Structure formats: structure tokens, C-alpha cells
Amino acid sequence: MNDENINIDWKSATSIFDFTVKDLDGEDVPLEKYRGMVCLVVNVASNCGLTKSNYRQLNELYDKFKDTGKFAILAFPCNQFLGQEPACETDLKEFKLKQRIEFDFFAKVNVNGKLACPLYNFLKSKQGGILGDFIKWNFTKFLCNKEGIPVSRYGPRTEPLEIGKDIMAILDD
Structure with a gap:
């Protein structure tokens, strides 16, 4: 699990581009690459x-x-919700191939609690949820503009295709 960046001061971050995360091979990926x-x-x-x-x-x-x-999906596996992501990074790579997933996948993270990934602490602080700033379930989605600022948060039951119109609106900005 990616807890190596736990001491990053996410409170001073201004965008998602201030963070570095781990990919499925354990390599650092500066999110700056998505600027x-x-x-x-x-x-x-x-x-x-x-x-x-x-x-x-x-x-x-x-x-x-x-x-x-000008569009990227950043997927972060998380096992904090009823153990529904028990796979290790090797198994996640196989899953990604089997499902023909082309978008970017990263190492497993915690999204809540003391060991939450700093990126997720930042996202939650900028786009709180209805029941507080914690992530309630798998497939919570944050839409960030071209400057890396979270502009919308969608609950787990919001289907990804429903977000298409919001993506179009900020792609055209």
C-alpha cells in the first residue's frame, strides 16, 4: 500500500499536481505530468x-x-471498504489487462483515516461529501480541472458516463 508519502503536508498543496504517488510497479509518478x-x-x-x-x-x-x-483517469485501488480490493499490485496488473483498462492505475492506498494518502486528504478537503469529508465507499470520483483543482465530487452511485457533460464543459475552457 502507498503510505510512503504520508508526511507530505497536503494542507499546503494548491493542486493535485503537487503530489507524487506510486504506480503498480512501485515507481514514483509526479502528478505534475498531468498538468x-x-x-x-x-x-x-x-x-x-x-x-x-x-x-x-x-x-x-x-x-x-x-x-x-487533455483527459486522464487516475484509478487508486483501495481495500478499506469491506475488503473489496484484496489484490496485490501484481494481481491488479493482471486485472487491468483482463479488463482491458487503458487509463492510469496506481498502487493501493487508504482514502480515510490516519494512513490516508495525502492526495485523498487534499481532494476531500477541497470537495467535502454530504456526510463529511470522508470517502463513503468505492468509486467516489473527483473531477479536477486543467489546473489540478478539484471542481466536483461524485458519489459511488454516480455512473461515470453521467460525468461526461461536466468533463466536456471544462475540456472546452
Whole structure:
């Protein structure tokens, strides 16, 4: 699990581009590489009741906008919700291949609690939820503009394709 960046002062961050995360190979990925792109950040799980429809629609959404060169989906596996993402990074790579997922996948993280990934602390602080700033379930989605600022938060039951119009609106800015 990616808890190496736990001491980053997320409170002083101004955008998601201030963070570095780990990929599935354990390599550092500065989110700065996404500067100028609209990013959809999602906590994912492979054994959730929402998995099949969300992955299918995330793939469709990615396919719809990837040719613009200005859109990215950043998927962060999380096992904090009823253990619905028990896979290790090796198994996650296999899952990604099997599901034909082309969007970017990162190492497992915690999204809540003392060991929460700093990126998620930042996202939650900028776009709080109805019941507080914690993530309530798998497939919570944060839409960030080209400057890396979180502009919208969507609950787990918001289908990815429903977010398409919001993506279009900020892609055109």
C-alpha cells in the first residue's frame, strides 16, 4: 500500500499536481505530468457490486476523451471498504489487462483515516461529501480541472458516463 508519502503536508498543496504517488510497479509518478489535463480521480475496487458497471463506463469515458490528449483517469485501488480490493499490485496488473483498462492505475492506498494518502486528504478537503469529508465507499470520483483543482465530487452511485457533460464543459475552457 502507498503510505510512503504520508508526511507530505497536503494542507499546503494548491493542486493535485503537487503530489507524487506510486504506480503498480512501485515507481514514483509526479502528478505534475498531468498538468493541462482534466483528471478524474477514482478510488476503485475489483470485488464491489459497483465494479462491473463502473469499470465498463470508465473505459467508455476514457475512450471517448483520450484522443483529445487533455483527459486522464487516475484509478487508486483501495481495500478499506469491506475488503473489496484484496489484490496485490501484481494481481491488479493482471486485472487491468483482463479488463482491458487503458487509463492510469496506481498502487493501493487508504482514502480515510490516519494512513490516508495525502492526495485523498487534499481532494476531500477541497470537495467535502454530504456526510463529511470522508470517502463513503468505492468509486467516489473527483473531477479536477486543467489546473489540478478539484471542481466536483461524485458519489459511488454516480455512473461515470453521467460525468461526461461536466468533463466536456471544462475540456472546452
